[in-house]
Amino acid sequence: MVNSQKSKKIAIIGGGIAGASVALYLSEIGLEVSLFEKGTSLVNGPPICHLHAGGNLYREIPDSQCVTLLKESIETLRLFPDSIDYRPTVIAVPKRDSGDALALLPRLKMLTQEYEQLIQQDASNEVLGAPKDYYRLFELEEMQKLAKLDEVAVPSTSEEWMIPIAKHVDLSTLKFPLVLVQEFGWNVFRLGASAALSLEKNPKSKILLKTKVNQLTHTEGKGWKVFFEQNQQESVEYFDYIINAAGFKSGEIDDAAGFHKQRIVEFKAAYVTQWEGTGSFWPEVIFHGERGTPHGMAQFTPYPDNVIQLHGMTEEITLFDEGLIANDKNSAQPKLGKSFLDKIYKGWSLDEVKLRTERAIDYMAEFIPSFSRAKVTDVPLFGAQQIPGDDANLRAAGVSFEDNNYARCEIVKASSVLTCADEITKRLITLGYVNKSVQGCREFAITNSISDEAITQRALTYTKQRGYPSGLAYRNIKQTFNQTELQVSFA
Known part of the structure; x- marks a missing residue:
């Protein structure tokens, strides 16, 4: 999947829903990814509780956003079926x-x-x-x-x-x-567990927890210098591409990189x-x-x-x-x-x-x-x-790009992550980082190999670490549609 030239290195800053999911996606198609997260585990942040498969919870958003949310939710469900409450x-x-x-x-x-x-x-x-x-x-x-x-x-x-x-x-x-x-x-706990287990199993991905990015410097022809702090030790590493997925701190990373965006x-x-x-x-x-x-x-x-x-x-x-x-x-x-x-x-x-x-x-x-x-x-x-932007009612949003190999993944609803990853992949194909054959790839062998039991156990670890009831780690009902196993229907 990755071009035969020297493998490019990608830094993703922020291990929330956006950063973890994009890291999973890019590492599954063979790219070398380092995921920087200053917390102690992945996918902390604002609560999510549903897919928004059509955006019907929001009367105020236009139909076009609802169509986008429907498509994105279906793709997300296909990628993370073990994190869905049916x-x-x-x-x-x-x-x-x-x-x-x-x-x-x-x-x-x-x-x-x-x-x-x-x-x-x-x-x-x-x-x-x-x-x-x-x-x-x-x-x-x-x-x-x-x-x-x-x-x-x-x-x-x-x-x-x-x-x-x-x-x-x-x-x-x-x-x-x-x-x-x-x-x-x-x-959200099962989503975090799915992403973490997949990334930990993938040799193309590196997770840096309890790591704070302090500075970014672009050098023409050499890419980006990322200055970061981990365990009270400062380090620097070169990367060919930066993806800003820092959630509500995205503006700080923009400032460090020298870019300005309204949000x-x-x-x-x-x-x-x-x-x-x-x-x-x-x-x-x-x-x-x-x-x-x-x-x-x-x-x-x-x-x-x-x-x-x-x-x-x-x-x-x-x-x-x-x-x-x-x-x-x-x-x-x-x-x-x-x-x-x-x-x-x-x-x-x-x-x-x-x-x-x-x-x-x-x-x-x-x-x-x-x-x-x-x-x-x-x-x-x-x-x-x-x-x-400046519209507090915006629900379907994704990726934006700057010069010098820099992208932002700013999702509002979690189901937009695959759309964001697709757009970033298109840009990386254009740059020659990866072959065109991976465009729209959904065959994620490592992610699909993670068992439901392993996801449950990791989700239980997260609820315990963060002080939440263990019930938040479980799914309501095990169910699959359009499969040989169909335990529940809504006919």
Whole structure:
């Protein structure tokens, strides 16, 4: 795959979702990759919980971004199947919201057609179930009938997934119909485990943990000098190509390299709770709302062992006053306030964790009254996220390039990583680093050789190291579509 000339060396700065995934991709096609991460493990950062297979959680984004997210999610699911929680998402519009419950219908129909076309192009793209089952509408009368049925421990049909909603959600607070859509969950701990295990097994990749890049210097004809610090020792190494995947610190790497780019950084948090539940797997549930208002979107994300992750898109819960900030002309790095940096580097005060998690519980209990009995856990999922440009509503974003063999991978939604890696690969093909035959490659032998059990064990290690419940390391249901093993369907 790699050209016969002396192998080129690539430095990827940042071991989050973007950096780890791009490192995995490039090392799988035979390139020599060094991944610099100043943390103690890979894929720390803002919480993710679903693939966004169509972007239906965001009413405000255009259809073009939704199509992009659908394609990217399918590719991501194919690459990281062992990190997927195979459960659907239910989308509801509260009566207090100005939105129309049927407003998503044209988008859903359009996305179904797009999904059908992707399957026609490649049968392996049928990973979200049959196109006819991509979404399903439920009217009030049907929900009232479902409320009389017993819950099923492991749902296998759309109707069975909706039974706990029918029985335990206050339907009087909602507009109808409700929408069940195949927006699957995505487990950040399992993703990190998959990427780390693959990179550790690949002789073409080198992971440098607890390593901080301090300076970059470009020398014509020699590439880049990377000055870095590891274990209190300073070192320097030459690389032919730099990929900036430093997340919310991408601006600092731009500054070090002498480039300027406009971007926003946003600090957000999700809250981890324990809830005895109802004896059944739940779907993810989204209660739409206007972002940043007292009635922002509420998000209920279930995991095994009665663990529930909560978002409430208000400044009292998930969002923060002055937590969204842009850079200025003097630096590519937006300057987050000290309180946010303290949370990232030193941790939260227990009082603030308790306060915000209790607010999230109360917020969700407006729709699921029995959820008021949920318990607070000690550590939220949190982090700062970079958004290229000046549009805080941007969801589909990827890669940008500068002269002197320098690229940025600035994803907003995690499923954009493969699109980002594809674009970088095209540039490397143009430069002669790698043969054209690898373009669009998805046959990742090393990644595919990692067992589900190994991923679970590493994910458990990560949850323990970071102080989270072990339930976040497990998948809800083992399921594959369009394979000989089909344990669950949503027909």
